Amino acid sequence: xxxxxxxxxxxxxxxxxxxxxxxxxxxxxxxxxxxxxxxxxxxxxxxxxxxxxxxxxxxxxxxxxxxxxxxxxxxxxxxxxxxxxxxxxxxxxxxxxxxxxxxxxxxxxxxxxxxxxxxxxxxxxxxxxxxxxxxxxxxxxxxxxxxxxxxxxxxxxxxxxxx
Amino acid sequence: xxxxxxxxxxxxxxxxxxxxxxxxxxxxxxxxxxxxxxxxxxxxxxxxxxxxxxxxxxxxxxxxxxxxxxxxxxxxxxxxxxxxxxxxxxxxxxxxxxxxxxxxxxxxxxxxxxxxxxxxxxxxxxxxxxxxxxxxxxxxxxxxxxxxxxxxxxxxxxxxxxxxxxxxxxxxxxxxxxxxxxxxxxxxxxxxxxxxxxxxxxxxxxxxxxxxxxxxxxxxxxxxxxxxxxxxxxxxxxxxxxxxxxxxxxxxxxxxxxxxxxxxxxxxxxxxxxxxxxxxxxxxxxxxxxxxxxxxxxxxxxxxxxxxxxxxxxxxxxxxxxxxxxxxxxxxxxxxxxxxxxxxxxxxxxxxxxxxxxxxxxxxxxxxxxxxxxxxxxxxxxxxxxxxxxxxxxxxxxxxxxxxxxxxxxxxxxxxxxxxxxxxxxxxxxxxxxxxxxxxxxxxxxxxxxxxxxxxxxxxxxxxxxxxxxxxxxxxxxxxxxxxxxxxxxxxxxxxxxxxxxxxxxxxxxxxxxxxxxxxxxxxxxxxxxxxxxxxxxxxxxxxxxxxxxxxxxxxxxxxxxxxxxxxxxxxxxx
Numbered sequence: 001x002x003x004x005x006x007x008x009x010x011x012x013x014x015x016x017x018x019x020x021x022x023x024x025x026x027x028x029x030x031x032x033x034x035x036x037x038x039x040x041x042x043x044x045x046x047x048x049x050x051x052x053x054x055x056x057x058x059x060x061x062x063x064x065x066x067x068x069x070x071x072x073x074x075x076x077x078x079x080x081x082x083x084x085x086x087x088x089x090x091x092x093x094x095x096x097x098x099x100x101x102x103x104x105x106x107x108x109x110x111x112x113x114x115x116x117x118x119x120x121x122x123x124x125x126x127x128x129x130x131x132x133x134x135x136x137x138x139x140x141x142x143x144x145x146x147x148x149x150x151x152x153x154x155x156x157x158x159x160x161x162x163x
Numbered sequence: 164x165x166x167x168x169x170x171x172x173x174x175x176x177x178x179x180x181x182x183x184x185x186x187x188x189x190x191x192x193x194x195x196x197x198x199x200x201x202x203x204x205x206x207x208x209x210x211x212x213x214x215x216x217x218x219x220x221x222x223x224x225x226x227x228x229x230x231x232x233x234x235x236x237x238x239x240x241x242x243x244x245x246x247x248x249x250x251x252x253x254x255x256x257x258x259x260x261x262x263x264x265x266x267x268x269x270x271x272x273x274x275x276x277x278x279x280x281x282x283x284x285x286x287x288x289x290x291x292x293x294x295x296x297x298x299x300x301x302x303x304x305x306x307x308x309x310x311x312x313x314x315x316x317x318x319x320x321x322x323x324x325x326x327x328x329x330x331x332x333x334x335x336x337x338x339x340x341x342x343x344x345x346x347x348x349x350x351x352x353x354x355x356x357x358x359x360x361x362x363x364x365x366x367x368x369x370x371x372x373x374x375x376x377x378x379x380x381x382x383x384x385x386x387x388x389x390x391x392x393x394x395x396x397x398x399x400x401x402x403x404x405x406x407x408x409x410x411x412x413x414x415x416x417x418x419x420x421x422x423x424x425x426x427x428x429x430x431x432x433x434x435x436x437x438x439x440x441x442x443x444x445x446x447x448x449x450x451x452x453x454x455x456x457x458x459x460x461x462x463x464x465x466x467x468x469x470x471x472x473x474x475x476x477x478x479x480x481x482x483x484x485x486x487x488x489x490x491x492x493x494x495x496x497x498x499x500x501x502x503x504x505x506x507x508x509x510x511x512x513x514x515x516x517x518x519x520x521x522x523x524x525x526x527x528x529x530x531x532x533x534x535x536x537x538x539x540x541x542x543x544x545x546x547x548x549x550x551x552x553x554x555x556x557x558x559x560x561x562x563x564x565x566x567x568x569x570x571x572x573x574x575x576x577x578x579x580x581x582x583x584x585x586x587x588x589x590x591x592x593x594x595x596x597x598x599x600x601x602x603x604x605x606x607x608x609x610x611x612x613x614x615x616x617x618x619x620x621x622x623x624x625x626x627x628x629x630x631x632x633x634x635x636x637x638x639x640x641x642x643x644x645x646x647x648x649x650x651x652x653x654x655x656x657x658x659x660x661x662x663x664x665x666x667x668x669x670x671x672x673x674x675x676x677x678x679x680x681x682x683x684x685x686x687x688x689x690x691x692x693x694x695x696x697x698x699x700x701x702x703x704x705x706x707x708x709x710x711x712x713x714x715x716x717x718x719x720x721x722x723x724x725x726x727x728x729x730x731x732x733x734x735x736x737x738x
Contacts, residue, residue, distance in 0.1 A: 010347060014282055014294065025287045055475065062472035068291040068311060071347040163346070 002031070003057050004076040004083055004153045006161055007046040007064060011037055015069035019046060022067065028052070028060050032085075032128075032150030040163070043071065047152050049128075072161060080156040086123070087131045088113070090145040091138055093120040101138065108134045119144065127151075167337040169298030169329035170199030173262065176305035178205040179339040182233050184224065184600055185209070186217040190237025191277060192264025195329035209600065209629065212621040214241050216593035218248020219619070222257050223597030226580045227555055229384065231258035231312050232597065238264045239277030242323075243284065247587060249319045250288040254584025255405060256382055258317035260308050261285075265294070265325040281323045290318030298328045302339050310343065315350045316470040317382055351469055354486030359494050361482045362440065362465040366495075367504035369438035371461075371514045372398045375421060375450075378405030378583065379443020379468060385488035386410070386576040389442065392492050395499060396506055399518055401429040403444050404568055405583040412572030413552075418518065419527070422450040423721045424565040427526035427730060427738070430719070432518055433459055434728035442467045443488045446478040447584070457726035467491050526719050526732060527569055532712055535686045539563065539638045539711040543570040545690050546608060546636055549698050554606040554634075555580060555598045559591035559615030562644035565717040567610040589618030592635065596622060599631045606634065606698070613639045613667060613708075623677035626704045634697055635674075635706045640713040641667060648716045652731070674706035683708045 009015045016035060023030050028050060035046040050060060057075065064070050076083070093101045093115070101120055105112055110124035124134055128151055135143060155161070167175060173196055177185065184207045189197045200208050211217045214236045221232025232252075236245045242263040252259045266275040282292045291311050293304045304322055312320040366372060374396075380389050386409045393400045393416055400410050401421040410417055419426035421433055433439070439462040444450070451458045455478050466473075466480035467488055474483040484491055529540040543566045546554075556571055557580035558564040564581055573579045580598060582590040595609040616637055626633060638644075641664035650658050671681025680703050684693045690709070697705040722729040722737070730738045 014286075014292070017283065018286060021286050055479070059472065059476060066470070066472055068345070068348050 001053070002049060002051045002077070004047060004049050004081070004151055005061065005064070005073060006076055006153060007048070007073040008038070008043050008071045008161060008163070009046060009067075010069040010071065011042050011044045012069060015044065016046070018067050018069055019064065022063055023050070026059075026063060028056070032148075034150040034152050043163075045161075047150070049151050071163065074155065074161045076153045076155055079159070081153050082156060083127050083151050083153040084125055085128050085131055085151045086125050086149045087134075088147045089122050089124065089135070089143065091120050091122065091142045092118065092144060094118050097142070101142070104134070104137055108137075110134070164336045164338060166334040168195070168199065168331045168334055169301055169324070170195040170331060171202070172298060172301040172335075172337050173305065173324070173329065174199045174203050174206055175337060176302045176339055177233065178203075180305060180309050181230075182206055185233040185235050186211055186220045186597070187235030188214050188217055188237065188241060190241045190264065192238035192266060192326045193235060195326065195331055196235065196262075196264070196324070198331060199329070208235070209625070211593065211625050213619065214244035215248050215589065216596075216619050216622050216625070218245050218259070218261065219251065219587075219590050219593035220597035220600070221259055222248060222252045222590075223557055223580050223594030224601045225252070225257050225259055225597070226594070227577050227598045228601045229577065231260055231309060234259065234261045236261065236263050237277065238266055238281070239279045241277075242279055242281040246285060246288065249285055249321070251582050251585045251587045251590060252319045253288040253290070255378060255582065256317050257319070258312040259319040260312055261319060261321045263321060263323050265323045267327040268296075268325040269327070271325065281321060285321045288319070289321050292321040292323065295322065295324045295328045298330070298333060299335050301328070302337060303343060306340050306343050307345065310345070311348065351471075351485050352487050352490060354467065354484040354491040354494060356494065358482060358484045359491065359498055362484060363495055363498045363502055364504065365438050365463050365465055365482060366396065366440060367499065367502055367506060370507060370510035371435060371437040372396070372440070372511070373432050373436035373438070373462075374398050374400040374440045374442070375403070375433065375444060376400065376406045376409055376442040377403040377444025380406055380409040380488050381576045383443060383469065383488040385443065385492055388489050388492035388496070392496050395496060397511060399432050399515070401425065401433065403447070403450060403583070404581065406444060407568060407579045408573035408576040411574040413574055420568055421727070423452070424569065424717050424719065427524050427719055427732065428518055428521040430721070430727045430730060431521045434726055435517075436462050438463045438465065440465045440467075442492065443469075445473045445476065448477070451478060452721050452723070452725055452727060454724050459727070524732070530733070532687065535688070537684065537687050537690055537709060537711045539566050539640065539715055540570050541687070542636065542638055542690060542709045542711060543567055543610065545694050546610065547571045549691070549694050550606050550608065554578070554608045555595075555602065557581065557591040557594040557598060557607070557609045559611045560586045560588045561612050561615060562640070562648065562715075562717050563610055563612040563615075563638040566638065571610070588615040591615060592619050592633075593622050595633045595635075596625060596631055599633055600629075607631075609633060609635045611635060611637050612644060613637055613641065613670070614643045620673070623674065623679060623704075627678045630702070631704060632700070632702050633704050635704070636694075637670060637706065637708050638711050639670070639708050640711050640715070642713055645717070651716065670706055670708040674704070679704040679706060681706045681708065683710070685710045
């Protein structure tokens with residue numbers, strides 16, 4: 001099963017490599033990874049998606065917690081949560097295609113953020129599934145380039161991942 | 164407040180941390196530090212002859228004393244040579260601080276002379292690592308490093324120091340922090356009382372109980388508590404290779420080591436037990452055998468460990484208890500005393516009768532050898548008798564290691580010094596040096612094989628420089644015995660690159676070339692007199708080259724893919 005794990009860690013050189021290294025060292029997979037500083041400049045928040053059965057996920061969270069730079073973590077998929085991913089996508093848009101693509105963008109509530117005579121650059125936010133669906137809707141022969149941020153997430157309600 | 168350079172801060176901080184001895188090898192990137200060492204007399208530096216040996220010596224020192232071992236190496240090859248020793252300490256959870264020099268900060272990333280990314284290359288085999296950015300950070304980093312290395316599940320910590328951070332011309336105020344806070348590092352101590360109660364209930368309702376303990380009891384200084392608990396319960400107990408000595412081998416409740424080369428009775432009792440109390444061990448594949456689904460099929464598993472990640476990693480625990488072993492066992496003893504349940508003595512008697520039947524198999528009996536040929540087991544037994552079981556015994560890796568573990572009965576913790584997790588050949592000799600530095604008056608024995616010994620023989624020179632009277636007992640079978648044994652058993656006897664008898668050195672002459680004493684034992688009737696002669700030379704290093712039966716195998720041996728009850732007992736017998 002797919003899990004989204006958010007990690008608060010020391011904003012120090014080497015911290016990210018320890019987390020990523022753990023995954024390769026122990027043969028765990030990372031499907032996506034996103035990391036940036038938080039409102040507290042001494043902390044970074046890293047969110048990754050991985051998959052595995054309960055025993056594997058338990059080992060992953062235990063080993064992450066063992067990393068000295070890791071301050072706190074949460075498996076967001078254990079409770080109600082919001083997940084978002086941002087995608088910038090360049091698609092071929094010529095002639096009649098332009099209106100067709102624009103309609104798809106509107107249906108998915110994306111926006112065209114740049115254009116040339118032949119190309120639209122579209123910004124789209126949502127769950128990973130939604131972004132996948134958008135790419136599928138456009139079709140392979142239209143898509144020129146995809147840049148996705150990887151999943152970020154936060155729990156619903158009053159629960160927080162903070163010190 | 165003293166004004167110190169980075170190099171001076173480092174040596175001062177080591178002293179403030181209580182370090183008396185460090186093992187190292189100089190080089191360009193650490194010259195400022197070595198100059199600072201030259202100017203002080205608080206911390207003694209031991210010059211080894213290879214950085215790997217520095218780490219093993221520090222490791223042996225740490226295992227024997229419980230104090231962290233400290234290593235100082237230069238950048239590049241100095242750092243990479245230390246990696247094997249760091250990994251060895253990591254796998255066995257040994258507290259160690261490795262200080263490595265680094266090229267100047269402005270040179271980092273330019274592929275400078277003797278530059279290597281030490282923090283990167285050591286990352287998978289350290290508990291944590293630090294890269295010093297500025298000299299003023301050194302005291303605080305040293306404080307943190309020792310705290311991390313020695314608490315919780317211990318392990319090695321690397322401190323990488325760029326050369327400019329130790330510049331003798333740059334002096335700054337030195338202050339050693341009394342305490343420091345690491346918001347991201349909490350050390351578990353006591354176990355959860357509710358979980359301990361569950362474990363106690365299971366123990367007191369057991370019909371066929373078994374206690375299985377590992378290196379965690381030794382690292383966690385829980386031996387006394389373990390003895391009290393085991394005797395109070397009257398249960399059988401086994402130790403892992405790493406845990407030998409935590410419970411006295413001479414005690415009747417002790418069934419010997421378990422696992423791949425464990426005793427018949429220990430492995431049978433493990434397989435058929437109904438409640439298994441595991442303390443400070445990690446269900447390693449050399450214990451469980453490769454297929455964990457066949458492991459202890461009837462047992463309720465109670466697992467005490469300070470590292471939550473060790474629990475339910477390979478074998479799922481029914482009652483997990485996270486905590487330091489000593490306080491957890493103390494609380495167990497306390498709760499047993501207060502419990503309304505009592506040990507089922509009747510069932511226990513039936514269980515012990517069964518175990519005694521297994522014991523009667525006498526799985527460690529040594530087959531008499533052909534006329535005059537020395538059996539390696541007999542050599543270990545002789546060393547045990549001559550040293551009265553009181554020596555610190557380090558070993559390398561292979562058949563001799565298993566013979567030492569099986570036939571040298573350890574009654575005390577921290578006496579058996581071996582690389583169990585990583586299985587590092589070349590570990591034993593430098594580790595014995597670390598032991599001898601820690602306890603100059605003690606008997607430090609290295610039981611080795613000629614293959615392993617050749618991997619760190621250069622330390623003969625260190626032993627001469629510091630006059631270390633180590634006794635090296637080399638069980639010389641003129642082959643890589645364990646490799647050869649597997650080739651005999653699983654590869655049709657094809658000894659692919661495991662023999663080299665025509666090219667072995669004359670070890671007695673080799674020892675003599677360094678100024679030590681060499682003794683060769685070729686016949687069985689010389690074994691005792693010549694070993695006694697060796698151990699009588701209290702102030703000399705003696706290398707004893709014991710020519711042993713080259714065809715002997717280590718038994719019992721687990722059958723790959725089987726359960727713990729499945730063992731090869733001799734060349735002709737299986738369970």
